[in-house]
Amino acid sequence: MFGLDNIIQSIWNVLVSIRITDIIDMALLSYLIYHGIRLVRETRAQQLIKGIIVLVAAYLIAVFANLQTMRFILKNCFQWGILAIIILFQPELRRIIEKIGRTRLTELGSFFxxxxxxxxxxxxxxxxxxxxxASADLSSTKTGALIIIEQKTRLGEQIATGTVLNCTPSAAVFGNIFFPNTPLHDGAVVMRDGMILAAGCFLPKPQKEELIAKQLGSRHRAAIGMSENSDALVIVVSEETGTISVAENGELTRGFSKDSLKKLLRTRLLAEQEPDTSGKEKNTFAGRVMSKWKK
Known part of the structure; x- marks a missing residue:
């Protein structure tokens, strides 16, 4: 009980000794640390921070366990650690400083x-x-493709059927995934938060498959089924005609060009002006099914 009273008294002494300048100092330091972590996130420096945390934990264990040799080695590592960090991560530090230097003074706040x-x-x-x-390139070569853009509904069941990639999207990556006869080309790509999360995923069948025009292949049917079961946007490139289509809410819209597809995606994902899709053919389960599908 006596020890607890001392601890409480010590904490109280610290609290009453805090000044306004100390609060500003701590707030500024916390602000810089927080945004510093955001700057190094998803770079090699992220692994560096994990390594430093492990070393600090090892040092604390060595201190409490009285491991003199480990304590001596780790203490010397910390003494030279700052210099080693500057040398090893000079390219990252230079890029950060250059980015700050290119930012206008009025934009500096928004940078952080x-x-x-x-x-x-x-x-x-x-x-x-x-x-x-990628859609334009695949369309020109009549290479089939199926790209799912996850929105509010999580697609964990579909992701579990494929191969997790978690990579940055590019036309080259999509081209490699959907290249004929490769292991992942038959399945769908699932995207989340602007990244390719998984490829080679299998999708659910549509609820009323018999109402879909017979001219539509398995990719288009899978796209409609996926858009029925979630709020995902599903992009399909036809292997037979090269036509670019988009399935949304159980409805398939065909005949997109590169520009009209970009306009639609920016509308749905970035909340820009609604695109005009008038004149495009649609296939829905509400009875609006064309008996003869133009190709």
């Missing part, structure tokens, strides 16, 4: 305070370009 939504929008901007470039 960029929200998660802004970061996600940047990812989707790049992903949309990659999807549209």
């Amino acid at each position: 305070t960029q929200s998660e939504d802004d970061l996600l929008a940047e990812k989707w901007n790049e992903a949309i370009d990659a999807i549209c470039d």
Whole structure:
């Protein structure tokens, strides 16, 4: 009980000694540490931070367990660690400093305070370009493709049937995935948060498959089935005609070009102006089924 009173008294002494400048100092340091972590996220420096945490934990264990040799070695590592970090991660540090230097003074605040939504929008901007470039390339060579863009409904069941990639999208990556006779070309690609999460995924069948025009192949049927069971956007490139189609809410819209596809995706994913899809053919389960499908 006596020890507990001392601890409480010590904490109280620290609290009453805190000044306004100390609060500002701690807030500023926390701000810099937080945004510093965001800057190094998804770079080699992220692994560095994990390594430093492991070394600090090992040092604390060595201190409490009185492991003199380990304590001596780790203490010397920390003494030279800052210099080693600067040498090993000089390219990353230079890029960060150059990026700050290119940022205008009025934009400097937004450079550090960029929200998660802004970061996600940047990812989707790049992903949309990659999807549209890949769709146009695959359409020109009549290479079949099936790309699912996950939205609010999680697609864990479909992801579990494929191969997890978790890679940055690009036209080259999509081209390699859907290249004929490769292991993943028959399945679907699932995208989440602007990244290719998995490939070679299998999709559910449509609820009323008998109502779908017979001219539509397995990819289009799978796309309709997926859009029925979730709020996902599903992009299909026909292997027979090279036609680019989009399935959404159980409805298949065909005849997209690279530009119209980009406009649609930016509308759905980035909340831009609604595209005009008038004049495109549609296939739905509400009885609007064409008996003769133009190719």
